[in-house]
Amino acid sequence: MRRFITVVGIISILSLTWMAFIKPSADQQVTDTLRVEQKSPVIDSPGEDEAPEFSGIKKFWEYTGFRNATIGHLGMIAIGLLFIFLAIKYDYEPLLLIPIGTGILIGNIPFFQDGGFNLQLGIYQSGSVLNYLYFGVLKGVYPPLIFLGLGAMTDFSSLLSNPRLMILGAAAQIGIFLTFLGALLLGFAPPEAGAIGIIGGADGPTAIFLSSRLANGINLLPDGTTVANLIGPIAIAAYSYMALVPVIQPPVMRLLTTPKERRIRMKPPRSVSRLEKILFPIIGLLLTSFISPSSLPLLGMLFFGNLLKESGVTKRLAETARTSMVDIVTILLGLTVGASTQADIFLTRESLLIFVLGAISFVIATAGGLIFAKGMNLFLKGDNRINPLVGAAGVSAVPDSARVVQIEGLKADPTNHLLMHAMTPNVSGVIGSAVAAGILLSFLG
Amino acid sequence: MLSFLPFIMLAGIDRQAGVIVVIGYLIVFLVLVLLYLVFRYVLPLFFKIKLYRRAAKEGRALDDSELNVMTGEVNAAIATAIYLYFSELHDEESNIITIRKVSRSYSPWNSKIYNMRNLQR
Numbered sequence: 001m002r003r004f005i006t007v008v009g010i011i012s013i014l015s016l017t018w019m020a021f022i023k024p025s026a027d028q029q030v031t032d033t034l035r036v037e038q039k040s041p042v043i044d045s046p047g048e049d050e051a052p053e054f055s056g057i058k059k060f061w062e063y064t065g066f067r068n069a070t071i072g073h074l075g076m077i078a079i080g081l082l083f084i085f086l087a088i089k090y091d092y093e094p095l096l097l098i099p100i101g102t103g104i105l106i107g108n109i110p111f112f113q114d115g116g117f118n119l120q121l122g123i124y125q126s127g128s129v130l131n132y133l134y135f136g137v138l139k140g141v142y143p144p145l146i147f148l149g150l151g152a153m154t155d156f157s158s159l160l161s162n163p164r165l166m167i168l169g170a171a172a173q174i175g176i177f178l179t180f181l182g183a184l185l186l187g188f189a190p191p192e193a194g195a196i197g198i199i200g201g202a203d204g205p206t207a208i209f210l211s212s213r214l215a216n217g218i219n220l221l222p223d224g225t226t227v228a229n230l231i232g233p234i235a236i237a238a239y240s241y242m243a244l245v246p247v248i249q250p251p252v253m254r255l256l257t258t259p260k261e262r263r264i265r266m267k268p269p270r271s272v273s274r275l276e277k278i279l280f281p282i283i284g285l286l287l288t289s290f291i292s293p294s295s296l297p298l299l300g301m302l303f304f305g306n307l308l309k310e311s312g313v314t315k316r317l318a319e320t321a322r323t324s325m326v327d328i329v330t331i332l333l334g335l336t337v338g339a340s341t342q343a344d345i346f347l348t349r350e351s352l353l354i355f356v357l358g359a360i361s362f363v364i365a366t367a368g369g370l371i372f373a374k375g376m377n378l379f380l381k382g383d384n385r386i387n388p389l390v391g392a393a394g395v396s397a398v399p400d401s402a403r404v405v406q407i408e409g410l411k412a413d414p415t416n417h418l419l420m421h422a423m424t425p426n427v428s429g430v431i432g433s434a435v436a437a438g439i440l441l442s443f444l445g
Numbered sequence: 446m447l448s449f450l451p452f453i454m455l456a457g458i459d460r461q462a463g464v465i466v467v468i469g470y471l472i473v474f475l476v477l478v479l480l481y482l483v484f485r486y487v488l489p490l491f492f493k494i495k496l497y498r499r500a501a502k503e504g505r506a507l508d509d510s511e512l513n514v515m516t517g518e519v520n521a522a523i524a525t526a527i528y529l530y531f532s533e534l535h536d537e538e539s540n541i542i543t544i545r546k547v548s549r550s551y552s553p554w555n556s557k558i559y560n561m562r563n564l565q566r
Binding site: 160177190 | 459461462465466468469470472473474475476477478479480481483484485488492518520
């Protein structure tokens, strides 16, 4: 509880600071640009009677971070430090939050960029190293590689032993579609709303993949305007909420289930043959990609990675995919997504709305899984009943939400282990959110 | 599911968005339900047929134990029992004690007389 209050308290303080200094609208941006244009000649042309050494010092001062810092930069640095704090102190997704937090620090070091001057430093400045690395995010290269690693490290035997729990993974995807509607109601364009909606899938790579296709700042809307670039806010929101799964989910789980329901014991999973494990990625790939071909980059790689693991004859490839390769991509993805939150581009009203919608969609997705599991129990009896907590793992934050289910299950009954059962909706949630991303892409792309 | 459409439209959202939500959610369900059906009914049936054909080839009837599926817990219990059995085998010793003679051949490198300085008397 103390942990919850600490996290919520820090986030509220940062949000209030953010709201106080947020860019109100596009008009304000225009005024800022005008002001910059007026200011730039002063920098470029020092006074004629000024001594050259003073001119050099002045120029150096103009280039330092202290001269160029804004309250937005400082606010974002505080958020980066919060991420690092959460990762180290509370162990919330440290593999993600440390690279993202550091990326936020790197992306928000203020530097001279008046009048569009290109020092080739920032992530949005062409020719900079960060810009080259950001290419993988912009073009959706990193997410399929993450999925390859995910496939190579996931054991689907829990899913194969009790396949009916897969449906819970579908139920939890309600978060995606309701958030899509919510974003439309708040005035986002349909492609932007689709990209925002996918936060409800609780799957970082999928969120990046879809936002890089739908809300990339390049595509044109039917009215001729350009779609907003929301990759940064969506990715940060998705990964932040994934890291905060242990904070967000338990209150919803306790609210929607009774102590008696939380103590329900489920039948132990059966053992699964090697042939079944080999057939799963092949059948899964063919079935899902025939129905939703747009999700092929994600699901194709997921099932390919799993086949590398389960075939038993490509151990070296599977080992590389699940260790070195996924680690490298995670570092690059985390760092560049973090760095993409450059204050002058990231701190907007839209970003704040995305964060609010993301939190709501996580709660809806969790509730969707829980309520559906309770609904299934109406038709099941005896040993076949499902512990509704397992439904909460339908959000595809693998394996965090399954771990949260296990912890909550143990709190209700210290001898009731739900981890293996929760892994089924968890991994099927990954498949479900990738399919949902494919559907949104085919409708809105 | 389609009955939600009027509510979505009442909320002031475009009809197409409503269609995306309804169709999209149904497709997600369809994919996972199809996977469920394949792995719950089709594959087990395929395995059962395979077992029957093998038994028929060997000219015997299928045993019930062959059709029953063991849970992971049963497997774990069997594995633990086997592990304990083999680890306990260590207690049965042969009771023959052999002392192996360790001999080192002489070498001037380990000789003590060369380690000390020969002081003149």
